[in-house]
Amino acid sequence: MGTPLLTVLVATAEQEVFHGEAARVIAPSVDGELAILPGHTPLLAQLRPGILRIYCLGNEEEPYECTDVVIVGGYLEAQPDAVTILADAIERADEIDAALAAKAVEQAKQHISNSKGMNIDRAIMELELAIARLQVARKNQPHSLN
Amino acid sequence: MASAKDIRNQIKAVQNTSKITKAMELVAASKMRKAQNRARDAKSYAEGIERIIHNLMQSHPEYAHPFLVERPQVNRVGVIVVSTDKGLCGGLNSNVLRHALGLMREQQVKIDVLTIGRRGAAFMRRFGANSLGSREEISDAPVIGDIIGLTKIAMNHFIDGKLDRIFLVSSEFINTMTQRPKVVQLLPCPEVREPTHSGYWDYLYEPESREVLDGLLTRYVESLVFNAVIENKACEHSARMVAMKSASDNAKDIIKDLRITYNKARQAAITQEIAEICAGSAATS
Numbered sequence: 001m002g003t004p005l006l007t008v009l010v011a012t013a014e015q016e017v018f019h020g021e022a023a024r025v026i027a028p029s030v031d032g033e034l035a036i037l038p039g040h041t042p043l044l045a046q047l048r049p050g051i052l053r054i055y056c057l058g059n060e061e062e063p064y065e066c067t068d069v070v071i072v073g074g075y076l077e078a079q080p081d082a083v084t085i086l087a088d089a090i091e092r093a094d095e096i097d098a099a100l101a102a103k104a105v106e107q108a109k110q111h112i113s114n115s116k117g118m119n120i121d122r123a124i125m126e127l128e129l130a131i132a133r134l135q136v137a138r139k140n141q142p143h144s145l146n
Numbered sequence: 147m148a149s150a151k152d153i154r155n156q157i158k159a160v161q162n163t164s165k166i167t168k169a170m171e172l173v174a175a176s177k178m179r180k181a182q183n184r185a186r187d188a189k190s191y192a193e194g195i196e197r198i199i200h201n202l203m204q205s206h207p208e209y210a211h212p213f214l215v216e217r218p219q220v221n222r223v224g225v226i227v228v229s230t231d232k233g234l235c236g237g238l239n240s241n242v243l244r245h246a247l248g249l250m251r252e253q254q255v256k257i258d259v260l261t262i263g264r265r266g267a268a269f270m271r272r273f274g275a276n277s278l279g280s281r282e283e284i285s286d287a288p289v290i291g292d293i294i295g296l297t298k299i300a301m302n303h304f305i306d307g308k309l310d311r312i313f314l315v316s317s318e319f320i321n322t323m324t325q326r327p328k329v330v331q332l333l334p335c336p337e338v339r340e341p342t343h344s345g346y347w348d349y350l351y352e353p354e355s356r357e358v359l360d361g362l363l364t365r366y367v368e369s370l371v372f373n374a375v376i377e378n379k380a381c382e383h384s385a386r387m388v389a390m391k392s393a394s395d396n397a398k399d400i401i402k403d404l405r406i407t408y409n410k411a412r413q414a415a416i417t418q419e420i421a422e423i424c425a426g427s428a429a430t431s
Contacts, residue, residue, distance in 0.1 A: 009194050013290050013372060016190035029352045042205065042343075044198075045352035046361060075362050077198045079343075084194045086365065 004038035007082040008054060010069075010090065017090045023064060024055040025083050027076050028132075036078050043078040047071060049129035051136055052085065068093060068139060070132045091133065098137035104130040150415065153408040157401055164397030170234070171390035177286060178322070178383035184287065185319055185380040192373040195366050202362075203338045205348045209355045213301075213363045216334050217310045224278070224300055224309040225250060225259050226332065228316035228374045229266030230382040231283055236389040238317060238325055238381055239265045245327035246315040250275070258309065260296055262375060278303065284375060293371050301367055304333050316374035317381040323388060325381040332370060335363075 008025055010018040025036045028050025036043075049072050058065035074087035108127035115123045203214065227246045229239045243266060250257050259275045261267040267280040279299045284292045303309040311331065318328040330336075351358045 009190065011190040011194050013188060013191050013369060014184075015187035019190065031352050034352070041350060042201070042347060043350045043352070044202075044355075044358050044362065046358050075198075075358070075365065077201070077349075079201065084198055086191060086195055086198075 003057070004081075005057070006036065006038050008085070009083070010052070010054070010085045010087060012074075012087045012090050017069065017087070017092075018054060018067065020056065022054045022056050022083075024053075025085075026051075026053040026055075027085065028052070028071065029076065034076070036076075036083050039080050040078045040083075041080070043076070045076045045078075047074045047076055047085070047087070049073055049125055049132060051132045052087075052090075068136045070096065070129070070136050072129060091136075093136045093139070096133050096137040098134065101130060101134040101137050105134055150408060150411045153404055153411060157404045157408065160397050160400050160404065164394050164401070167390045167393040167397060171387055171394055174383050174387035174390060178380070178387050181286065181376075181380040181383045182319070182322075185376050188373055188376050192369050195362075195369050198362070199335055199366050200338060201343055202349070202359075203335055204341055204343045206346055207348055207355055207359065209359060211356075211359045211363055212305055213333055213367075214335055214359075216337065220255060220310040222256050222258065222309050223253050224303060224312040225257060226296070226300060226312065226314045226371065227259060227261050227263075227266040227270065228314070228371075228378045229261065229263035229269075230378065231264045232382075233265065234389060235382050235386040238385040239263075239269075241325075242266070242315060242317050242327045243269050245329060247273070249313060249315060249329055258303070260300055262293065262296065262371075263378070284379075286379060288372065288375050288379065290368060290372050293375055294368060297364075297368050297371050301333070301364065309333075314370060314374055317378050319377045319380045319384070322384045325385055330370070332367060335366070 003023065005021040005023060006025065008018060008020060008022045009016070023038070027034050027036070027045070028048050029045040030048045031045075033050075034045060049070075052069050052071040054067045054069075055064040056067065057063070070091040071085075071087050072089040072091075074085060076086075077084045105127065108123065108130045111123040112120065112127060207214075225246060227242065229242055233239070246259075246266075250259075257275065258278045259270050260278050261270055261280040262282075262284070264282045267277070267282060270277055279296050281293060281296045300309070300312055304312060312333040314330050314332045316328055317325045319325055349355075
């Protein structure tokens, strides 16, 4: 009791993805991974493709329950007691096909070696997104097999 | 009095009409459920971004984004009107358009309009308003891409100083029976009336405040307009269902009245025939 929590809202333009209390949020900002704990100073950050992790309080054995989703980009606002994440798009683990994701990673790598100049940024973004997808899908796989 | 045959034809005609209205009612009811769900799902994002902008208006950013600054002199005003493409949805469009017209008359300056939906576009054309752009035939499952072109025009005009203030007029979905026209000031972002975060503070920005604010405020405008479009869809199908239901009910009443008139006419004809036969037989016997 007494642990301060964050009120977290994750939403895309079409629907709400997560709304509830969490102990910690880790988001991929354009300048690097960003961990937000309760009491954070007000912050506005732009997000890049990657994994968004939300740590909710769990039971005694496992103090934290972690929810991973793939975020395609968006914005994050932090206040001391709340985090609002407005995503351009979100993919949940059960929506991702691991085999397809692995193929996409290979493809994205090829794109990077083939493209030059302006296109390279785009290719890197695509690779990041593909890797995030693969990671989330792999992490979730044992559960889906049981 | 109309002959029995005329009345029979009339009943037939009303029945046919009521079949159509009944079908439209059912179609609208199923679309309404989907549209209402969609409007509810989309609300989170809109509320989230509105809360952020509300907080942002109370902070003291070093970079004054044009969207956040009220202009001292307003020379030209933009109005974005959200209406439906199709009619037969009760007073929904006329309410919104009347509101828009009221707003336009209030302004002391020149006005440009941007319209979403064919009804609004046609009305503004008739009215002779200067249109900057129009978006028609948005599907029942709108995506943000449907309105980006239009909001881009509005925002560019605002940034270039061709418009100093932009309003958004749309229908607010309250419940299936009630929809209310709503006017909000889209740009510049309205000033905060009830401060929730006092003191002199500012956000940390990642990366630069300019980059973050540019992106965020663009999203904010798009989100408000997108939300208005989604809500308008929910309003449209609800209003149409209610309108078609009352049309079907009306048809039922009319058929009932016509039936009574028809039966009366038929009875009168029979009575008359009997009277004539009786009179005839009385005369011969």
